[in-house]
Amino acid sequence: MTAPSRVLRAGGLYFGGDAYVEVNDSPELNPEEWTIIAWIKHSFPVGQNIGYYPFILSKGRAEMKGYWLVIRKLDQKFTVGTGDGTTYAELVxxxxxxxxxxxxxxxxxxxxxxxxxxxxxxxxxxxxxxxSTRNIIIGMHDSLLFPYRGFINNLRIYNIALSQSQIWELYKNPYAQVEMEHCVLWLPFTEHEGDVAHDYSGYGNHGTIYNARWVIKKPLRVLTPARVLAV
Structure with a gap:
């Protein structure tokens, strides 16, 4: 698959509270060590209790296994979690x-x-x-609860823990070809239409989009999957 077209960081998918992307489970998505990267722009009131924990990504949180990225409800602090099936730990x-x-x-x-x-x-x-052998859910808990609101783009999963210098490289350029032999999922969300999020890692872990809306560039123009405007 060719490299994805680039969009401004204003672009990506907009998750409006009833939206998610589902990626079917596969062996390469269950590494012993991992790195998960996403660019996000949430739309919750900052510093206010939003009443629940909105999930950026979840794979196994329902059974306290796997990995998840979530925003804490009280103060919108970014949180990473994992578990062993009996207990779990989160880093706030x-x-x-x-x-x-x-x-x-x-x-x-x-x-x-x-x-x-x-x-x-x-x-x-x-x-x-x-x-966890559960499917990856982007934009909700893997039981399809606790929805995220806002934008997500350039989501990647690696089967290694990237170094700090490699994280810096991806911060400077979200499209950088960093350790691609260890990248098992890369969803840039640059299709601009349709209900399939294509995986550019080479593993074919494409996602199915439910209710999320496409955004091209500033000024923000929120589009349904069936309708994309030229800008």
């Missing part, structure tokens, strides 16, 4: 405002790592995480 970072941010979650050995832009956070785990 910093508050997200309504601007674009690159958020990262990683598992490296017994260390949970997170980045908000280039600010790094760590937590040591006292258990061994267990993989």
């Amino acid at each position: 970072t910093e508050q997200l405002d309504n601007n674009w941010h690159m958020v990262v979650g990683q598992l490296k050995g017994n260390e949970l790592i997170a980045y908000v832009d280039l600010n790094k956070y760590t937590r040591t785990l006292d258990f061994t995480p267990v993989v």
Whole structure:
């Protein structure tokens, strides 16, 4: 598959509270170590209790396994989680405002790592995480609850823990070809139409889009999958 066309960071998919993208489970999406990267711009009131934990991505949170990225309800702090099926741990970072941010979650050995832009956070785990065979849900909890509101683009999953310098490279250029042999999912969300999010990792882990709306560029023009305007 050829490289995705580039869009401004204003572009991507808009998740309006009833939207999600589903990626079917596959063995390569269940690595022992991982890095998850996404560019997000949420639309929740900053600093207010929004009443629930909106999920950016979830694979196994319903069974306390796998990995997930979530925003804390009380203060919109970006949070990364994993579990062993009996217990779970979350790494809470910093508050997200309504601007674009690159958020990262990683598992490296017994260390949970997170980045908000280039600010790094760590937590040591006292258990061994267990993989989940549930599908990946982007924009909701994997039980299809707790919806995210806002934009998401350039979502990647790696089967290794990227270095800090590699994170920096992707922060400078979300389309950089960083460790592509270890990239098992890359959804740029640049199709601008249709209900399929194409995976550019080479593994064919394409996603199915439900209710999310396409956004091209500023000024923001929110589009249904069936209708795309030239700008």
